[in-house]
Amino acid sequence: MIQEIAPHIYDNAFAHRRKLQPEDSVLAFTEDLKNVLVDSNGKFPEAANFSAAEQERMTYLFTIDAQAFFSLENLEQTAEEPEGLHWDPAAMFRTMRPEYLGFAGVTGMQLVRWTRNHQFCGRCGTPLVPSSIERAFCCEHCGNIVYPRICPGVIVAVVDKEKERLLLTRYAGRKGGNYALIAGFSEVGETLEETARREVMEEVGLKIRNLRYYASQPWSFSDTLLAGFYAELDGSDEIQLEREELSEGVWLSREEIPVQDTSISLTGTMIERFRNGEE
Incomplete structure (x- = not known):
């Protein structure tokens, strides 16, 4: 099954401010989540492929073994693709090799979808802010806490x-x-x-x-x-x-x-x- 990635080890422990490294993998999706950015080898790009401003907008997701995965939102999605990178259908996660990358891709996609769908508090409409202690969004106005949707x-x-x-x-x-x-x-x-x-x-x-x-x-x-x-x-x-x-x-x-x-x-x-x- 897609989550069976042994001997690789998936670690989703929360980290509020993990330091980004140039070799870290980056998951960037189109607005509809139907496409993901990959390099010429069909792998996820590294943080070094992006500008300093784009790196500032990256959010830590999880690690598999020693490989950290970050998400990048608000990437300019123009007809001209970033140099050396291109958009591939996210359906590729089902057949991606090595298999643990497919699991990383779809798991990251779930977290990105959750983030995009919870920009504002559903109780009072105030913009939500990321928690500093757990994977959640918090409303500083009414105290509402929103966790990933499962x-x-x-x-x-x-x-x-x-x-x-x-x-x-x-x-x-x-x-x-x-x-x-x-x-x-x-x-x-x-x-x-x-x-x-x-x-x-x-x-x-x-x-x-x-x-x-x-x-x-x-x-x-x-x-x-x-x-x-x-x-x-x-x-x-x-x-x-x-x-x-x-x-x-x-x-x-x-x-x-x-x-x-x-x-x-x-x-x-x-x-x-x-x-x-x-x-």
């Missing part, structure tokens, strides 16, 4: 144990997309287990039992912390598809399931475990 959600692999089949779906509006599992965000006042049961019922009209936790994954593409569960079909196997969210829902045997890429998503890993007879 949305809990679930992925559910529904297994028909009697016929040894797995329920697979495709999202609506994604032609030719890969198979997926049932997934959704938790609602207020809801446990993760309750979310799993509700999402399965809402999306495919099925009941489940014997819910078992498998693993979790930070999915920074959507500010999500995912919890993966396996569950057994309880009763009828007749799929009643929620057409607004899904275009397809099918039961497939182990032999019918295509080989999955397990390097990125929890979904792929869970499907592959079932295909290989590990579940």
Whole structure:
């Protein structure tokens, strides 16, 4: 999965004023976060590639091993790209090599998105200021504190144990997309287990039992912390598809399931475990 970067070590301990070094990596995004600045080798540029004024605007994010990553906001995004650098789609994080750079990119993107979306206090409208003691924004007028946004959600692999089949779906509006599992965000006042049961019922009209936790994954593409569960079909196997969210829902045997890429998503890993007879 994308967060599995061993033997590299991710350290997100907060540092208010870490000194910028010329060799530190810089994450700079376009306004819509769809593109990221890279060098001719497809790697993130170093701080030395930028002017002194731009370096003053850089914010420390985290380190991976001894490599520090900073963000740069308000970079002039003109048709003429900075010398030796160019904009690439941020979707490259899924396939970036070495893999730990893809994890760094998408994690940095989540923090940049949080920063951009919290310039003002949602309670009183006063401009927010960065905290000096933790990763947060503070309102000096009303005392409101805003922390990075993390949305809990679930992925559910529904297994028909009697016929040894797995329920697979495709999202609506994604032609030719890969198979997926049932997934959704938790609602207020809801446990993760309750979310799993509700999402399965809402999306495919099925009941489940014997819910078992498998693993979790930070999915920074959507500010999500995912919890993966396996569950057994309880009763009828007749799929009643929620057409607004899904275009397809099918039961497939182990032999019918295509080989999955397990390097990125929890979904792929869970499907592959079932295909290989590990579940």
